[in-house]
Amino acid sequence: MQDKNHAESPERWAGLRVAVSGGTSGLGLALVRELRLSGAEVALVARERERVRSVALHSGAHGIVGDVADKQGIHRIALQITGLLGGLDVLINNASELGPVPLALLADTECEALEAALATNLLGPFRLGKALLGALAASAREGRGAVVLNVSSDAAVNPYPRWGAYGASKAALHHLSRIWNEEMARQGVRFLSLDPGDMDTPLHRLAAPEDDAATLKRPETAARELLAAIAAALPPPQTPAVSRSPLFAF
Numbered sequence: 201m202q203d204k205n206h207a208e209s210p211e212r213w214a215g216l217r218v219a220v221s222g223g224t225s226g227l228g229l230a231l232v233r234e235l236r237l238s239g240a241e242v243a244l245v246a247r248e249r250e251r252v253r254s255v256a257l258h259s260g261a262h263g264i265v266g267d268v269a270d271k272q273g274i275h276r277i278a279l280q281i282t283g284l285l286g287g288l289d290v291l292i293n294n295a296s297e298l299g300p301v302p303l304a305l306l307a308d309t310e311c312e313a314l315e316a317a318l319a320t321n322l323l324g325p326f327r328l329g330k331a332l333l334g335a336l337a338a339s340a341r342e343g344r345g346a347v348v349l350n351v352s353s354d355a356a357v358n359p360y361p362r363w364g365a366y367g368a369s370k371a372a373l374h375h376l377s378r379i380w381n382e383e384m385a386r387q388g389v390r391f392l393s394l395d396p397g398d399m400d401t402p403l404h405r406l407a408a409p410e411d412d413a414a415t416l417k418r419p420e421t422a423a424r425e426l427l428a429a430i431a432a433a434l435p436p437p438q439t440p441a442v443s444r445s446p447l448f449a450f
């Protein structure tokens with residue numbers, strides 16, 4: 201991926217309405233901070249209430265407490281996103297579940313651990329994307345553009361032993377993104393599936409505690425790369441929208 205600093209053209213993001221799942225840690229937190237610095241209106245979703253409140257307060261993003269793996273909660277999350285932002289231009293499905301921790305061979309993986317990985321990494325982005333397609337298509341019709349970024353992994357394409365639940369869920373998400381991109385092209389909604397690279401985050405520390413953090417990418421670097429890729433998929437900027445005060449939704 202090209203390392204282009206989107207902050208060179210912050211006007212591209214000014215007033216854009218962006219939702220980030222898993223916006224309280226690692227890559228998601230870096231994305232929220234970068235986006236806010238560039239003037240985007242941001243809604244973040246995560247499960248841990250205090251972290252959501254704190255990140256929302258400090259970043260000026262809208263905080264939504266929610267679990268993307270929870271089928272019953274998806275429409276509430278989608279309604280809060282569009283209600284708080286007044287529509288949606290960019291959805292970033294970033295929240296992620298490793299499956300068994302410590303990582304395990306498939307033969308030693310409980311079905312429930314595979315189900316948990318699929319629920320967060322595949323079904324969550326599918327359900328949230330579906331619930332928000334109307335808002336994204338409306339944004340595309342208005343000429344603002346519409347992009348869904350599904351955060352992928354090299355485990356989606358490489359058969360790493362012990363990464364079975366996570367890798368299978370990310371492979372399915374990657375293919376889902378490619379098909380959705382074909383199906384929604386006429387409506388102007390683009391789907392991207394991008395691997396941020398190995399980053400120094402809590403998830404990586406949980407999965408591979410033996411790795412040397414100094415050899416890993418900073419999540420801030422990955423966030424800037426991903427935002428540059430999204431910006432490249434959006435049409436040229438329009439007049440910035442008016443900024444609004446942060447709100448909480450619990």
Ligand SMILES: NC(=O)c1ccc[n+]([C@@H]2O[C@H](COP(=O)([O-])OP(=O)(O)OC[C@H]3O[C@@H](n4cnc5c(N)ncnc54)[C@H](OP(=O)(O)O)[C@@H]3O)[C@@H](O)[C@H]2O)c1
Nearest residue numbers: 222224225226227246247248267268295296398399401403
């Ligand atoms: N780190 C790496 O080396 C690496 C490499 C390749 C790809 N990736 C991908 O990059 C993305 C970010 O990973 P990361 O390393 O930054 O992870 P992280 O530090 O563990 O952060 C995960 C975030 O997702 C939230 N989350 C987890 N499950 C959720 C759920 N069911 N509903 C809502 N929010 C949920 C967490 O908050 P709560 O727990 O409060 O919900 C947290 O904010 C993931 O898609 C991951 O697969 C990471």
